[in-house]
């Protein structure tokens with residue numbers, strides 16, 4: 001019963017987000033009353049989805065899905081790479097807020113992926129650590145004999161799946177929620193020119 005309810009909530013949330021994306025594509029926007037919204041949210045938050053996305057300034061989830069304050073719980077890093085504190089943020093949203101939907105959102109022409117693919121030798125600061133997290137997808141793309149001109153997008157797609165596997169592997173909380181049907185994991189990619197969010201997996205379970 002609980003599981004069916006969560007699954008319906010996840011389905012409704014995904015439809016809501018995709019409807020928002022359709023408005024965004026057409027340069028439309030749902031009406032907003034920020035003052036009222038702030039008052040409504042004083043007692044707490046109840047977001048419909050968790051979104052793990054890239055820090056790229058062209059891919060702001062609230063804009064892309066036409067969402068208001070309190071509607072989506074967002075974690076962003078370059079290349080949407082994950083480390084323990086970002087996984088913990090997702091765990092908080094799953095465990096404490098009971099969010100039923102988790103979208104891993106990549107995008108075309110990702111600078112982090114481009115940097116990782118073209119990397120030659122060491123890079124300064126912490127950037128090397130970030131790029132190293134994209135290396136498994138690069139190794140897979142090479143093993144698949146991906147042509148150079150398709151490399152960046154192929155690595156991006158494989159990296160998204162790697163990230164889904166990583167959260168399921170490294171987080172007992174997220175894995176349990178997915179296994180028990182309390183959380184739906186979706187993999188999606190944003191198209192820069194059209195603004196469309198394309199769904200790759202609508203119910204990823206590893």
Ligand SMILES: [Zn+2]
Pocket residue numbers: 054055056078079080107109110111112113
């Ligand atoms: Zn990016």
